[in-house]
Amino acid sequence: MKIHYRHPLFKYWPLKHYAAIVIGRHCLTKYAPTEMPEYVIRHELIHQKQMDKHGIVGFYLIYVKDYIKNLIKYKNHRMAYLAIPFEVEAYRNQ
Numbered sequence: 001m002k003i004h005y006r007h008p009l010f011k012y013w014p015l016k017h018y019a020a021i022v023i024g025r026h027c028l029t030k031y032a033p034t035e036m037p038e039y040v041i042r043h044e045l046i047h048q049k050q051m052d053k054h055g056i057v058g059f060y061l062i063y064v065k066d067y068i069k070n071l072i073k074y075k076n077h078r079m080a081y082l083a084i085p086f087e088v089e090a091y092r093n094q
Contacts, residue, residue: 001027001048003026004026005029005036010029016030019031019040020043022047023056024048029044042093043090043091046090070083070084
């Protein structure tokens with residue numbers, strides 16, 4: 001996985017509230033190399049494995065479907081995000 005540190009996308013909504021995102025074999029992060037917490041790398045590596053299993057498009061289709069389902073259920077962004085099965089697995093194993 002190639003890590004892109006201090007990526008400019010993290011200056012903008014909605015990414016400004018997150019630490020990192022994985023797209024295929026690339027991890028974009030708001031951190032500088034010396035600031036990057038190890039748990040963030042572990043979390044994003046889990047997402048990369050999930051993408052390897054489901055494909056990039058498949059991963060995001062499932063991710064968005066689960067987020068929307070959770071948002072309808074909880075009516076709260078944070079709760080909907082934390083209940084996405086991919087996030088549950090990543091947080092549990094980071």
